[in-house]
Amino acid sequence: MKKIELGELLGQMTVSEKVGQLLQLAPMFYKGTITEGEITGPMAEMGITTEVSENAGSVLGSTTASEMIAIQEAYLKTNRLGIPLIFMADVVHGYKTIFPIPLAIGATWDVELAEKMAAISAKEATAAGLQVTFSPMVDLVRDPRWGRVMESTGEDPHLNSAMAASFVRGYQGNPDELAENHEKMAACVKHFAAYGAAEAGREYNTVDMSMRELYQNYLPAYTAALEAGSKLVMTAFNVVDGVPATGNEWLMRDVLRDELGFDGVLISDWGAVKEIINHGTAANSVEAADVALRAGVDIEMMTTCYLENLERLIADGALPVGLLDEAVMRILELKRDVGLFEDPYRGLKGDVDRQQDILSVEHREVAREIAADAMVLLKNDGDLLPLGATGRKMALVGPLATTQDVLGAWSWLGDMKDAVSIEDGMKAQFDQVDVAGAMDTENVTEAEIAEMVRVAQDADVIVLALGESANRSGEANSIATIRLPETQYPMIDAIRALGKPVVTVLFNGRPLDLHGLIEASDALVEAWFPGTEAGNAVADILSGRVNPNGKLPMSFPYTTGQIPVYYNHLRTGRPADAADAQEHYVSQYIDIPNQPLFDFGFGLSYTTFAYSNLELSSDTITKMDTLTISVTVKNTGTIAGKEIVALYVQDIVGKVSRPCKELKRFTKIDLAPGEAVVVTFNLTEEDLRYYKPNLDFTSDPGDFNVFIGTHLQAAFCLA
Structure with missing residues (x-):
């Protein structure tokens, strides 16, 4: 449909039908897949009649083509104007082929893989x-x-922005071609805004930060996703400047729509409209509906504040009907943009069987590649790794040795039975592997530890597979102490006591305090939750088939009490390394170092790289110039390897305190042994801008330092 036709369609709709378009329900509320008797209970609880479900605009969490077709067919038989449903779900790191968790994808630093x-x-x-x-x-x-750090790509605005844009491009392709390309889907960037700053790391908790912090560090990734064309935005559960995001008119209209230029669909998170009442900024569902619509929330997910109140508010003149019309128009435009008016089934009723695309060999191969590239080598004493495929007797032990629980949170459409366990992956590549696992990561028993010791005592090398279970991270899985489950530590001690070389493979959805593990490991591979091809990817790293090249997208704290710790922190008036400060009265802990155990950007390789010849095209630039920065990187080892070359900038003096350094550019290169390449980056004055006390986004004349990783440093001046 053309836009004018959508206007005509909108003109034919009753207020009740318009309100229905703003309601999103789970599949259980629709005819077509289950009997009406089965849906009577949930419908009654939410006050939803058959008439309501026949006018609701979208479905949350449908899982199969047959279900979607059945629901759509039944719906279109009763919907007066024939406006099709749109189907949405959390496809976070794969549908059936499950890829590594997003935090692990951030560790690839590879936008093409993302x-x-x-x-x-x-x-x-x-x-x-x-x-x-x-x-x-x-x-x-x-x-x-x-727990939801596993769903992010880390602690840096620039890396997050690059990954956000890549995800959107991958899902949507060219957003103008969504209607014709049925293999693409609309992306929904979330959670707007600043949900990652929940106080105390506690899910659904409050957020409190300065406007400068919001604009400088938290908004850039949302902006990048919107510039890539994301069709939807989801509201956050938290408050922003004391006002719940879902009812925050300043945030959603002034910032999101006016400043960032977003004109797509704004959807609440699950139940977030009604939760405005819990926040204490609405007395009841009437007020919640009022503030949410005024804020510009187009779709209410799984609560009924709009359904119960909007029609009456508009009839009473308390809300202008224009607010409802603009929300409905955005929903209709989304349905048009994905091609639903031309084909409500988007090709699923055609002759081509698209089910063969699901969990295909080709998709699994890509999942295996990404899983291996996401793994970060944190320790490798004595070059214990790679192990090679023959000649050593290996023991694979630990609670993650045999399990297929390696998909990670937010893989609800994946099936563990399709996942490759570490046992199967290693046995496919190594000729001598004895195995002893455990039933539960949270409760490793003494009998299981004894069996692990028995299996491991005659081995040449022990591979210790441990970590979290998938349900220990993700939404609603915050933890106060970021250590391994306590019953795993006696197992670690018992294995270490054997005096054998120990390679630890760690599975987790968040950075952990690794004390008690790092000392007991001769080598340590951070595997995250690798997804469907977990076991094969782990074996690829251990055998040397793949040279590890991942780098941490998020710092690993020294201990829980150090949180938050991140690389791009502000400077302090009494830095611990200040030569003229009294030794005690500086910004420091007296019991632990200031630095994290492993910094953002850390990651080892089986080869070595040398950096040299850092050159700047000029030591002074103006607002009209481009500064070219080049560095020579050489593989000085004996095997091929990939290296992530990162460029950081430090603003020496600003109108506000500036970070110690900020990532501005990065690239990944692949070098053969002995090969050298010149890597070139370009910077402009725009890269040096920041938010001033009045939130003007400008740069200052002055001096800057440039860092290439931790290797080389140079200086230039902005005139």
């Missing part, structure tokens, strides 16, 4: 009838106690 992951996810999800994914989550994260 885009490829999203494209495959969209291909499989659309084959199952979905048209919108609630991804990417681009919240900046600095507190690993928050």
